[in-house]
Amino acid sequence: MEPQIRQTPLFEQHLGLKAKMISFAGWNMPVFYxxxxxxxxxxxxxxxxxxxxxxxxxxxxxxxxxxxFLEYLCMNLVAKIKIGFGQYSAFLNEQGGFIxxxxxxxxxECDYLLCVNASNSQEILSYLADMSAAREGVxxxxxxxxxxxISIQGPLVNQNLKQCMDVPDLEYTQINATPCGGYxxxxxxxxxxxxxxxxxxxxxxxxxxxxxxxxxxxxxxxARDTLRLEVCYALHGQDISPTISPLEAxxxxxxxxxxxxxxxxxxxxxxxxxxxxxxxxxxxxxxxRQGMLVYYKNVVxxxxxxxxxxxxxxxxCAMLLCQKEAGLKLGxxxxxxxxxxxxxxxxxxxPFYQPRVKEQSA
Amino acid sequence: VVQVSFPSNLxxxxxxxxxxxxxxxxxxxxxxxxxxxxxxxVHIDLPEGDSDxxxxxxxxxxxxxxxxxxxxxxxxxxxVDVNEALLDNLEGLSEDAYDEGWLIKIKMTSTDELDxxxxxxxxxxxxxxxxx
Numbered sequence: 001m002e003p004q005i006r007q008t009p010l011f012e013q014h015l016g017l018k019a020k021m022i023s024f025a026g027w028n029m030p031v032f033y034x035x036x037x038x039x040x041x042x043x044x045x046x047x048x049x050x051x052x053x054x055x056x057x058x059x060x061x062x063x064x065x066x067x068x069f070l071e072y073l074c075m076n077l078v079a080k081i082k083i084g085f086g087q088y089s090a091f092l093n094e095q096g097g098f099i100x101x102x103x104x105x106x107x108x109e110c111d112y113l114l115c116v117n118a119s120n121s122q123e124i125l126s127y128l129a130d131m132s133a134a135r136e137g138v139x140x141x142x143x144x145x146x147x148x149x150i151s152i153q154g155p156l157v158n159q160n161l162k163q164c165m166d167v168p169d170l171e172y173t174q175i176n177a178t179p180c181g182g183y184x185x186x187x188x189x190x191x192x193x194x195x196x197x198x199x200x201x202x203x204x205x206x207x208x209x210x211x212x213x214x215x216x217x218x219x220x221x222x223a224r225d226t227l228r229l230e231v232c233y234a235l236h237g238q239d240i241s242p243t244i245s246p247l248e249a250x251x252x253x254x255x256x257x258x259x260x261x262x263x264x265x266x267x268x269x270x271x272x273x274x275x276x277x278x279x280x281x282x283x284x285x286x287x288x289r290q291g292m293l294v295y296y297k298n299v300v301x302x303x304x305x306x307x308x309x310x311x312x313x314x315x316x317c318a319m320l321l322c323q324k325e326a327g328l329k330l331g332x333x334x335x336x337x338x339x340x341x342x343x344x345x346x347x348x349x350x351p352f353y354q355p356r357v358k359e360q361s362a
Numbered sequence: 363v364v365q366v367s368f369p370s371n372l373x374x375x376x377x378x379x380x381x382x383x384x385x386x387x388x389x390x391x392x393x394x395x396x397x398x399x400x401x402x403x404v405h406i407d408l409p410e411g412d413s414d415x416x417x418x419x420x421x422x423x424x425x426x427x428x429x430x431x432x433x434x435x436x437x438x439x440x441x442v443d444v445n446e447a448l449l450d451n452l453e454g455l456s457e458d459a460y461d462e463g464w465l466i467k468i469k470m471t472s473t474d475e476l477d478x479x480x481x482x483x484x485x486x487x488x489x490x491x492x493x494x
Contacts, residue, residue, distance in 0.1 A: 020399070020401070031401075031428065032401050036401060036402050037401050037402050037426070037427050037428070038402045038427070222401065222427060222428050225427075225428070226427055285405065285449075286405065286407070287404070287405050287425055287430075289430065308427050308428075309404040309405065309425075309427055311427075316404075316405070339423065339430075
């Protein structure tokens with residue numbers, strides 16, 4: 001079967017802005033615009049930037065048994081989500097590894113919206129269909145009527161977004177319906193104050209164009225990656241995967257295996273923790289990247305899961321998945337095998353940049 | 363549509379290096395087209411001086427935030443100079459890829475290898491084909 005490369009409804013806008021387009025998870029997406037990755041990154045940290053993230057998957061789970069169903073599949077406590085709020089969570093496999101990490105919103109008593117990774121969206125859809133097949137009172141539906149997902153992030157988001165639409169006063173993770181039939185949530189993947197909007201094609205294209213017109217910087221997938229890495233948000237396929245558990249990835253805060261039973265919980269309970277996620281910064285000039293081996297006292301102790309030069313901290317940093325028995329502590333020096341050359345790095349605190357998601361916006 | 367024009371006094375490779383020839387010394391850099399494709403260059407790895415290189419072999423690497431690309435030597439010979447100053451001023455690469463942005467100088471074993479390189483016109487055609 002010929003794999004079809006998909007385009008978001010904002011594809012023409014990206015071409016008009018002269019974005020460099022790349023293939024990502026089956027989608028043709030902007031990786032950076034002519035202003036360049038570093039400028040885009042700084043716009044989000046200092047002012048405001050807008051991202052097309054319509055490639056993400058949006059799935060609605062409804063019905064009187066929706067909550068019970070999701071509670072059995074999700075690692076976080078679904079019962080804790082109040083109506084009109086969202087929660088970071090994940091689906092695990094029986095081995096305790098990630099099928100996908102998700103953001104789960106409760107729109108109404110029995111109405112949930114899941115935002116899943118682009119690369120996994122079809123897999124998750126069929127997983128949910130399979131798991132709910134024998135259950136009454138659960139309905140799974142792809143949210144095709146809202147094909148646009150726009151993320152707008154940065155300390156000056158409100159003053160920009162308010163020029164284009166009415167912006168409700170939302171708490172962190174809160175979600176509201178918009179007058180045009182979509183949703184606005186106070187969430188994001190950058191560590192800055194911001195919103196994610198779920199919109200119809202017409203209202204999404206209109207909002208994007210208006211934001212660009214008033215001078216909001218469009219931001220590509222490249223800066224999306226450096227922004228999330230600075231605040232150490234996990235990326236599926238790198239920092240988390242079907243063979244990495246939430247406990248190993250440092251996501252125990254969102255994994256309630258000690259409090260409830262769900263798919264994967266039994267394995268997490270019975271398996272001693274052997275690996276941990278750590279942060280390093282490079283001492284020698286070099287950039288650690290995904291898959292590079294890390295040595296401690298001349299013995300391999302782990303592997304880089306994500307690494308880059310980070311614009312706001314102005315250093316090359318990386319996240320590692322490391323053997324716990326190596327006993328690495330803050331400040332310890334390690335070596336990264338950068339294409340055959342060992343380069344010195346040291347263990348530092350995560351995150352590399354302190355998130356400001358709970359601060360208010362101008 | 364590519365609207366860059368390439369200096370006609372230089373020769374070019376399919377790996378987007380340029381070569382300036384002065385007698386038996388070749389100055390090597392990367393084209394502004396390549397720099398633009400990479401995005402912001404954040405790190406360059408260059409070899410030590412006084413080492414040998416083979417035509418077609420990697421002599422270093424150039425990294426943007428997102429990607430790493432090898433740098434390939436267009437000719438064989440001995441590296442006689444390395445642009446250490448560039449490593450502290452990577453902006454020089456995007457500002458002036460053909461002057462400040464030079465990477466290494468090679469004393470060529472044989473100038474015959476230059477015959478296999480592209481002219482500015484050929485390189486321009488090569489880029490147009492890649493973009494279409």
